[in-house]
Amino acid sequence: MVRLVQLEADFIDNLSSYADELEAKLNKLKSVIPQMRARSKQALLQVENYISNPINAFSLLRRMHEDWQDWNVFMETSVGQSQVNFFNQARAELPTSADLYDACATLFRLQVVYELTVKDMTRGILNGKQYDASLNALDTYAMGKYLIKLDRGLAGEWFTETSEWLKENTLQTPIGDSREKVLLLFAQALLDYKYYSIALTIFDQAVLLANDSADPALLSKRSIIEELSRGEVKEKPEAKSRQTIYEIGCRGQYVQKSGLMCMYKSKSPAFLRLARIKMEVLVLDPLVVIFHDVLSLREIDGLQEIATPHLKRSLVVRYGVNVQAKLRISAGTWVDPKHNNLTLRIERRISDMVDLNLEGSEPFYIIRYGLGGLYKAHYDYFDSNTNDNRLATILFYMNDVEQGGATVFPHFGQTVRPKRGNALFWYNIQHNGTVDTRTLHGGCPVLVGSKWIFTQWIHELPNMFHRPCRKQEPSAA
Numbered sequence: 001m002v003r004l005v006q007l008e009a010d011f012i013d014n015l016s017s018y019a020d021e022l023e024a025k026l027n028k029l030k031s032v033i034p035q036m037r038a039r040s041k042q043a044l045l046q047v048e049n050y051i052s053n054p055i056n057a058f059s060l061l062r063r064m065h066e067d068w069q070d071w072n073v074f075m076e077t078s079v080g081q082s083q084v085n086f087f088n089q090a091r092a093e094l095p096t097s098a099d100l101y102d103a104c105a106t107l108f109r110l111q112v113v114y115e116l117t118v119k120d121m122t123r124g125i126l127n128g129k130q131y132d133a134s135l136n137a138l139d140t141y142a143m144g145k146y147l148i149k150l151d152r153g154l155a156g157e158w159f160t161e162t163s164e165w166l167k168e169n170t171l172q173t174p175i176g177d178s179r180e181k182v183l184l185l186f187a188q189a190l191l192d193y194k195y196y197s198i199a200l201t202i203f204d205q206a207v208l209l210a211n212d213s214a215d216p217a218l219l220s221k222r223s224i225i226e227e228l229s230r231g232e233v234k235e236k237p238e239a240k241s242r243q244t245i246y247e248i249g250c251r252g253q254y255v256q257k258s259g260l261m262c263m264y265k266s267k268s269p270a271f272l273r274l275a276r277i278k279m280e281v282l283v284l285d286p287l288v289v290i291f292h293d294v295l296s297l298r299e300i301d302g303l304q305e306i307a308t309p310h311l312k313r314s315l316v317v318r319y320g321v322n323v324q325a326k327l328r329i330s331a332g333t334w335v336d337p338k339h340n341n342l343t344l345r346i347e348r349r350i351s352d353m354v355d356l357n358l359e360g361s362e363p364f365y366i367i368r369y370g371l372g373g374l375y376k377a378h379y380d381y382f383d384s385n386t387n388d389n390r391l392a393t394i395l396f397y398m399n400d401v402e403q404g405g406a407t408v409f410p411h412f413g414q415t416v417r418p419k420r421g422n423a424l425f426w427y428n429i430q431h432n433g434t435v436d437t438r439t440l441h442g443g444c445p446v447l448v449g450s451k452w453i454f455t456q457w458i459h460e461l462p463n464m465f466h467r468p469c470r471k472q473e474p475s476a477a
């Protein structure tokens with residue numbers, strides 16, 4: 001996206017120098033035409049007299065032979081070819097239709113999870129906060145087209161916004177302010193998806209605006225749509241259920257519970273005696289806690305520096321295989337805790353904080369979520385039979401997220417807002433060794449900003465003493 005901002009600025013410069021070249025050509029013409037016209041007018045007034053003068057006659061002949069051929073070349077020479085070439089070269093960097101599709105999907109996801117209205121989004125209002133941002137008729141039109149197959153009611157809302165916008169504004173695109181053109185496109189989109197009667201209504205609006213109701217092409221198109229609409233099977237748009245308990249948490253709509261208790265953790269390790277840690281207990285069984293201010297800004301910068309060049313689309317494990325999934329949209333990279341002094345220091349701090357042995361734990365996984373990035377509700381433990389499951393998770397928030405990006409635990413009704421330097425810790429496995437399904441959790445989509453976290457999954461084996469009463473399977477014998 002950063003590159004696209006720069007590219008758009010370059011395109012504007014390019015278009016501007018294209019305009020300069022056009023203007024230079026135009027100015028040249030404008031400056032010579034009046035003189036030419038004056039001379040020609042004079043000749044026309046008294047043609048005989050004019051051509052009987054040898055000087056006039058010679059000059060006329062020469063002009064007609066030479067000058068007008070030059071003007072012909074002048075007219076034929078294309079203007080701004082270098083700017084056209086620049087554009088053609090840069091084309092490869094432009095987003096594809098698949099990219100646009102993904103962008104629509106992201107906006108739709110944010111709309112659903114945060115219950116944003118089309119009107120608010122169009123005007124740059126996100127969760128009641130006004131931003132210096134807005135959508136134009138073509139933006140809302142693209143959303144309508146994307147949604148038409150998924151949710152016709154919502155698609156209609158976006159299309160309506162398109163039409164409303166055009167009543168008051170002008171598009172800064174080659175299609176200009178032609179409201180009827182957009183309405184015709186809209187009608188065509190509806191036709192493509194066989195919504196004939198709505199298409200007819202929109203088509204009529206377009207024709208009315210164009211003031212062209214007698215145009216035979218439009219009339220014949222209209223009668224085709226009318227015919228189709230007669231045979232249309234009326235189906236009720238199905239009401240979509242959009243409430244999931246994960247989404248309710250993302251909106252901060254769980255009945256608000258604050259931490260059960262806050263305390264300073266200052267037990268044995270020397271580090272903690274020097275720097276006590278504020279610990280907030282959110283849930284006692286299983287233990288879910290927030291450690292406050294446990295990473296410094298310098299440490300966060302250091303971690304980001306290590307991770308940034310290596311970030312890659314995050315995967316999820318499905319049937320033992322790593323795959324890309326819509327469930328998890330982020331970029332991340334694994335960093336060995338032994339990587340350098342910084343990561344070693346953080347590793348030591350984690351083990352001091354949580355009193356667990358980190359041997360055999362996974363490396364740090366540093367993650368960046370972009371706009372709309374999320375990790376839907378999931379469990380961290382492995383489903384498969386393993387004798388070394390993920391006993392606990394520690395998750396560090398590396399930045400404050402302007403809006404969205406909370407971590408939610410639907411079962412506990414807990415929404416944890418990212419706060420730079422804080423860490424969230426919980427157990428995934430119960431004392432008896434079984435996985436704890438109450439630990440279902442997810443990372444909500446980022447609405448404004450980006451979200452950086454890093455996690456470490458702490459394994460069972462080196463911490464077996466933590467579950468002294470593991471159930472014994474009855475022996476077969």
Ligand SMILES: O=C(O)CCC(=O)C(=O)O
Nearest residue numbers: 375380406407442443455
């Ligand atoms: O991003 C979050 O808040 C949750 C991340 C998470 O659950 C995970 O990485 O396993």
Ligand SMILES: [Fe+2]
Nearest residue numbers: 378379380441
């Ligand atoms: Fe997780």
